[in-house]
Amino acid sequence: MISFYIKGGEMEAFKFLNHLQLIKLAVSLESTESLVQYPTSITHSGICPKLKKKIGIEANLIRLSIGIENYNDLIWDINQALNSLEVKIQSKKDNNHFEKRNSAAIH
Numbered sequence: 001m002i003s004f005y006i007k008g009g010e011m012e013a014f015k016f017l018n019h020l021q022l023i024k025l026a027v028s029l030e031s032t033e034s035l036v037q038y039p040t041s042i043t044h045s046g047i048c049p050k051l052k053k054k055i056g057i058e059a060n061l062i063r064l065s066i067g068i069e070n071y072n073d074l075i076w077d078i079n080q081a082l083n084s085l086e087v088k089i090q091s092k093k094d095n096n097h098f099e100k101r102n103s104a105a106i107h
Contacts, residue, residue: 010059019081029065
């Protein structure tokens with residue numbers, strides 16, 4: 001499970017989510033496939049805004065559950081969705097971690 005905040009707000013979060021092609025938006029993250037969730041309106045929709053903010057559930061929070069797909073395919077999908085926000089990440093050849101190329105969209 002990976003959680004991260006897209007710089008901006010709800011509009012930027014949905015732009016990222018809408019550009020994912022391989023990773024699917026889901027209510028539950030229980031699967032062998034990679035899934036993404038928008039907690040503000042899915043899992044924490046019934047919580048008051050003040051409590052959401054206190055526990056870190058903000059309009060730009062994304063939760064990603066990594067599945068068994070090929071890591072290169074997942075990196076491609078995340079990268080092309082982030083490119084819609086003008087951010088690029090790539091796999092490091094040595095250890096397959098993400099490398100932020102531009103911090104304009106993720107914090």
